[in-house]
Amino acid sequence: MNTIKTEVLIVGGGPVGMAIASELRYQGIDCFVLEQTDGVVTDPKVSTVGPRSMEFCRRWGISEAIRNAGWPKDHTLDVAWVTSVGGKEIFRIKFPSYAERSLPEYSPETEQVCPQDWFAPKFINYLGKYPQGNLKLLSRLENFTQNETGVVAQITNLESESSKSGNTETIEAQYMIACDGARSQIRKQCGIGAQTFHETQVFQSVVFEAPELPDLLGTNNAMVFFLVNPIIQEPLRAVDGKGKYRLILKPREDGKIYDAEEAIAAAISIDTPFKIISNMPWRLTHRVAETFRDGRIFFVGDSAHTLSPSGGFGMNTGIADAVDLGWKLAAIIKGWGGSKLLDTYETERRPIAVRNLEQANANLQRTQKRSIPPAIASDSPQGREIRQKMAEGMERSGVKREFDAPGVHFGFRYQSPIVIEDNINVPSEDPFQWSQTSYPGCRAPHGWLEPGKSTLDLFGHGFVLLSFKGKEGLETFVTASQQRGVPLKLHAIDNPDIAELYEKAYVLVRPDGHVAWRSDILPNNPLAIIDRVRGEF
Numbered sequence: 001m002n003t004i005k006t007e008v009l010i011v012g013g014g015p016v017g018m019a020i021a022s023e024l025r026y027q028g029i030d031c032f033v034l035e036q037t038d039g040v041v042t043d044p045k046v047s048t049v050g051p052r053s054m055e056f057c058r059r060w061g062i063s064e065a066i067r068n069a070g071w072p073k074d075h076t077l078d079v080a081w082v083t084s085v086g087g088k089e090i091f092r093i094k095f096p097s098y099a100e101r102s103l104p105e106y107s108p109e110t111e112q113v114c115p116q117d118w119f120a121p122k123f124i125n126y127l128g129k130y131p132q133g134n135l136k137l138l139s140r141l142e143n144f145t146q147n148e149t150g151v152v153a154q155i156t157n158l159e160s161e162s163s164k165s166g167n168t169e170t171i172e173a174q175y176m177i178a179c180d181g182a183r184s185q186i187r188k189q190c191g192i193g194a195q196t197f198h199e200t201q202v203f204q205s206v207v208f209e210a211p212e213l214p215d216l217l218g219t220n221n222a223m224v225f226f227l228v229n230p231i232i233q234e235p236l237r238a239v240d241g242k243g244k245y246r247l248i249l250k251p252r253e254d255g256k257i258y259d260a261e262e263a264i265a266a267a268i269s270i271d272t273p274f275k276i277i278s279n280m281p282w283r284l285t286h287r288v289a290e291t292f293r294d295g296r297i298f299f300v301g302d303s304a305h306t307l308s309p310s311g312g313f314g315m316n317t318g319i320a321d322a323v324d325l326g327w328k329l330a331a332i333i334k335g336w337g338g339s340k341l342l343d344t345y346e347t348e349r350r351p352i353a354v355r356n357l358e359q360a361n362a363n364l365q366r367t368q369k370r371s372i373p374p375a376i377a378s379d380s381p382q383g384r385e386i387r388q389k390m391a392e393g394m395e396r397s398g399v400k401r402e403f404d405a406p407g408v409h410f411g412f413r414y415q416s417p418i419v420i421e422d423n424i425n426v427p428s429e430d431p432f433q434w435s436q437t438s439y440p441g442c443r444a445p446h447g448w449l450e451p452g453k454s455t456l457d458l459f460g461h462g463f464v465l466l467s468f469k470g471k472e473g474l475e476t477f478v479t480a481s482q483q484r485g486v487p488l489k490l491h492a493i494d495n496p497d498i499a500e501l502y503e504k505a506y507v508l509v510r511p512d513g514h515v516a517w518r519s520d521i522l523p524n525n526p527l528a529i530i531d532r533v534r535g536e537f
């Protein structure tokens with residue numbers, strides 16, 4: 001039997017598995033991803049790559065490819081609440097199209113609509129297919145064992161399954177990362193449960209093509225239509241901006257699923273031809289694994305947490321897990337990570353999973369708790385009044401939060417032993433109060449150093465010490481990091497705007513772009529700081 005050796009084995013080539021492979025490769029670690037399918041996404045769930053994920057894609061050099069994947073730049077990004085598509089409009093949030101919008105002041109990237117069937121090939125191109133690249137398609141993990149030095153996995157090569165021999169292989173890795181999705185076989189085999197936070201619900205996802213609909217809608221077009229009528233109260237979303245749509249349906253009260261054709265006809269009141277592409281049931285669970293680690297095995301993405309798609313935080317939470325774990329594994333494999341560094345993956349990421357789960361559920365509840373009077377679509381004065389009152393309620397209840405939540409994407413803070421807090425201007429926990437800060441644990445602020453070059457472009461490989469007070473005295477930090485083999489780069493920045501953004505004279509930033517330590521004075525014992533932030537404490 002063939003045996004393959006690698007430093008890190010990643011099981012599952014969904015978006016999160018490919019993200020952690022990208023991060024490990026970026027960090028110079030030998031890894032590969034096992035994916036049981038041929039890599040072709042037939043039921044694209046993810047529609048939008050969030051702004052923080054786009055910053056990571058920028059680091060991996062694929063953000064431009066994602067921006068140019070196919071979403072029309074002049075397509076409206078509005079969200080409209082309607083009694084039906086082409087029926088009465090109740091409320092609309094206007095968002096400028098990508099062609100019209102400028103970058104936000106807090107990021108060198110914006111989020112990007114890019115359905116998963118466009119997004120996945122960009123990762124596949126970047127990673128390449130095994131054996132030249134990191135992606136081993138048509139390969140299924142069957143079994144695994146772990147001991148103190150590594151993990152041994154048995155896999156089936158599905159490409160050659162029909163042939164009589166040679167279809168099983170053994171992989172020996174130092175670590176294994178379970179990115180095998182919500183039903184994670186690996187998590188179950190490790191005996192790790194996942195706490196349920198809210199009631200499980202069953203939905204139907206109907207993808208269809210109605211190529212003439214965008215033109216028929218003209219200026220009434222939107223990216224997302226929230227249907228507000230007594231039959232359907234779910235979203236209908238433009239998938240590719242070219243006439244492909246996804247309609248989410250909650251099975252009727254009698255528990256029966258909708259006839260997809262009838263449901264589309266009820267959702268769209270304009271006469272237009274359509275063709276159903278897929279009609280799949282899916283279960284919405286709100287679960288977070290009890291632990292994100294079992295020895296040398298780590299749980300990342302949906303194997304660790306599942307959340308409501310309302311808000312589009314699911315994959316993005318997984319990509320941030322991937323970057324948090326990626327640099328830590330690289331540090332351990334390269335020998336400079338401290339003995340407790342890997343424990344901080346769970347300490348840092350599990351609370352963020354719970355936070356994002358609750359944010360997504362708040363969005364879901366806002367929609368599901370709305371009562372729909374039967375006269376909602378009526379032309380009568382009563383119908384008009386109902387719609388007017390509902391619109392006022394939507395404005396008040398903050399429906400915009402589901403579609404414009406930079407604080408959810410950027411405003412989380414790691415509270416862990418490898419973050420040295422100073423308790424000065426501690427940021428609010430409320431994501432809707434978020435603004436950029438260099439408070440330890442937070443994502444370091446973005447500012448333009450020069451056209452096209454963000455402060456974020458300085459981070460990624462090793463630690464970075466930013467000084468806004470010149471270079472004097474920094475050599476003690478360099479000596480300390482050299483003593484421990486910790487990669488450290490120094491940047492003395494002479495720019496008052498960036499200095500103001502960073503608040504302190506000295507700011508130490510981790511490879512994932514989060515602040516580890518900051519101060520106005522240089523420490524007497526930089527070695528103690530280096531030890532803390534590398535996980536030796």
Ligand SMILES: Cc1cc2nc3c(=O)[nH]c(=O)nc-3n(C[C@H](O)[C@H](O)[C@H](O)COP(=O)(O)OP(=O)(O)OC[C@H]3O[C@@H](n4cnc5c(N)ncnc54)[C@H](O)[C@@H]3O)c2cc1C
Pocket residue numbers: 011012013014015016017034035036037045046047048049050139140141142179180181182185205282300301302303309311312313314315316317318
């Ligand atoms: C309707 C809907 C819309 C959504 N929209 C968004 C959005 O806009 N933005 C967002 O951030 N999130 C969104 N999400 C959530 C998002 O889809 C998930 O969070 C994301 O797909 C999780 O990625 P993953 O890689 O962890 O898992 P998955 O995407 O589930 O991938 C797991 C992979 O592991 C493979 N696998 C499993 N077992 C094995 C094995 N034994 N051997 C080899 N391979 C294996 C599977 O084939 C699969 O490819 C949405 C979800 C839904 C349901």
